[in-house]
Amino acid sequence: ETGVTQSPTHLIKTRGQQVTLRCSSQSGHNTVSWYQQALGQGPQFIFQYYREEENGRGNFPPRFSGLQFPNYSSELNVNALELDDSALYLCASSPLGQTNSHSYEQYFGPGTRLTVT
Amino acid sequence: GENVEQHPSTLSVQEGDSAVIKCTYSDSASNYFPWYKQELGKRPQLIIDIRSNVGEKKDQRIAVTLNKTAKHFSLHITETQPEDSAVYFCAASAGGSYIPTFGRGTSLIVHP
Numbered sequence: 560e561t562g563v564t565q566s567p568t569h570l571i572k573t574r575g576q577q578v579t580l581r582c583s584s585q586s587g588h589n590t591v592s593w594y595q596q597a598l599g600q601g602p603q604f605i606f607q608y609y610r611e612e613e614n615g616r617g618n619f620p621p622r623f624s625g626l627q628f629p630n631y632s633s634e635l636n637v638n639a640l641e642l643d644d645s646a647l648y649l650c651a652s653s654p655l656g657q658t659n660s661h662s663y664e665q666y667f668g669p670g671t672r673l674t675v676t
Numbered sequence: 677g678e679n680v681e682q683h684p685s686t687l688s689v690q691e692g693d694s695a696v697i698k699c700t701y702s703d704s705a706s707n708y709f710p711w712y713k714q715e716l717g718k719r720p721q722l723i724i725d726i727r728s729n730v731g732e733k734k735d736q737r738i739a740v741t742l743n744k745t746a747k748h749f750s751l752h753i754t755e756t757q758p759e760d761s762a763v764y765f766c767a768a769s770a771g772g773s774y775i776p777t778f779g780r781g782t783s784l785i786v787h788p
Binding site: 592604615653663665670 | 710721765767777778
């Protein structure tokens with residue numbers, strides 16, 4: 560079983576630039592959720608993709624966007640970067656909708672550390 | 677939306693002692709409550725979870741209790757070890773999408 564992977568591991572961008580983060584879900588998982596984790600805080604939900612459709616969105620502005628591919632991997636795009644966007648970005652995958660007791664368990668990737676200067 | 681409060685923010689214990697972390701939630705529709713452990717610089721890892729149709733669940737030294745009436749749930753770690761030192765997050769989610777709202781975390785320090 561392959562775990563959740565993310566790329567890149569670290570990224571430094573300048574305010575106003577755009578960034579794309581990538582996530583490969585765990586084998587057999589059809590759902591990917593993205594979280595922003597600021598230092599010393601819990602993960603904050605950005606959005607979730609289920610079978611290539613957005614399945615829920617947190618309180619983040621439209622410049623945060625994403626998509627999911629047929630192989631269930633996903634991208635998070637952030638436009639017009641701001642200094643406050645500096646954080647650890649985590650994705651988590653789960654086998655939502657599958658008929659087993661583990662369908663709601665989320666497994667996190669290692670994260671991408673984004674620094675905006 | 678859901679609001680999850682977690683206490684304490686820091687917990688320091690001696691090796692072998694028990695540790696208890698408490699969380700409250702606001703949405704009575706929440707029905708799934710996972711706990712995650714995050715070591716420094718690493719990803720959050722699911723350590724135990726409980727659903728609203730169960731009051732208590734145990735896995736070796738870790739247990740979680742849920743009080744739906746009071747809308748609070750707790751993580752209990754017995755016989756703590758230095759490797760238990762980490763930040764622990766509780767979360768609550770409702771509905772079919774299972775999108776958890778996380779608490780702010782508890783930094784557990786186990787002194788040898």
